[in-house]
Amino acid sequence: MTKVGIVGCGTISKFHYEGYERAGAKVVHVCDLNIDAAKSVATRYGARVSTDYRTLIDDPEVQIVSVTTYSKLHKEVALAAIAAGKGVVCEKTLTDSAGSSAELATAADKAGTFFTIGYMKRYFPAVQQAKTLLTDMGQIISIHARTWQAWDWWNCEIPKEYRNHPSGVINTNGGGILVAGGSHILDLLHFLAGRPTNVCGQMYIREGLDFDTRANAMMWLKDGGIANLEACWHPMSYAGYERNGWDERIEINTAKGRLDLATPMWNKPTSNGALLVHQDAATGRTTEYRYPALNPFDIEMAEVVRRFECGEPGSPSAWDGYVVDELISQITKSAQTQTVCPMIWRDR
């Protein structure tokens, strides 16, 4: 039975520890600076508790360390886990900079560490089906991707707690909507359409805030296709296919047809399944792929445990995490310099 330690017992950790336990692994040690947060998880599983992640990493029983604390701490904690010979499951984003992510991915490679990054949306059956269908859909013409999440920064006074830098948003995620929401879509774009060759970005940062509430990017794809991304915290509480403000969709147009993919709200994945619609260009035949409302974190954790126990590498990999961070970095640079930025990949 695989034994797991969790570093950071906040919002996202629940999806890890519940997923591990459902997958037959055992949570044996949990850590948080906030001892009460750690204790509330530990009592569920009879796990040991610590407030220093090094104590957890030194625990000989821990085989996999889930890094579920702030993105700015991922590198430090993950490097310590790699040095101690543990497997690592790191929440997204991999780190808070492309350089750090490349460093971390290199260290994981060198040590032969089992390492995976928490882009769990790849595990929606609808996403897997889209990937399969694309193999027979010819050249990509264009992609329109959006992640719109209901959080109204457009009609409100800026609350006091967000006026200082670094704000809570920057502290937790390392960035605004491009990092918090856009990262998932950039990962799906990379998974479905490969690595872009150039990017052009634009970001809106409201005066008084230190993070973007809307970010756009145009990304050149290898075979002449183009991908458009819009990430936004928006005021439309009823937008989206679930009519709950969650509006995350990808439309992929190819030489042979169109795919439309919609995902359910990230923290309520069991309310609705992701939806995939395929239209054949020549016949107009339209197929709707409906799936049960599955929790992609559960699929991800089951896959982590299976792969770890079989000695297979983690997927998505640390380098997949790096790709997203490099895209974020170049989109941000493009927005700041108002230039098109070529993608120069540090692992090639």
Ligand SMILES: NC(=O)c1ccc[n+]([C@@H]2O[C@H](COP(=O)([O-])OP(=O)(O)OC[C@H]3O[C@@H](n4cnc5c(N)ncnc54)[C@H](O)[C@@H]3O)[C@@H](O)[C@H]2O)c1
């Ligand atoms: N996959 C997803 O869809 C998804 C969704 C939300 C958040 N995330 C990612 O998860 C990570 C955590 O986000 P969150 O929303 O759970 O944040 P959170 O603030 O709810 O939880 C973070 C926890 O880490 C603890 N912590 C801080 N410093 C620590 C340290 N040195 N050692 C141990 N614990 C420490 C905090 O006390 C807190 O309990 C971020 O990287 C975020 O990007 C991913």
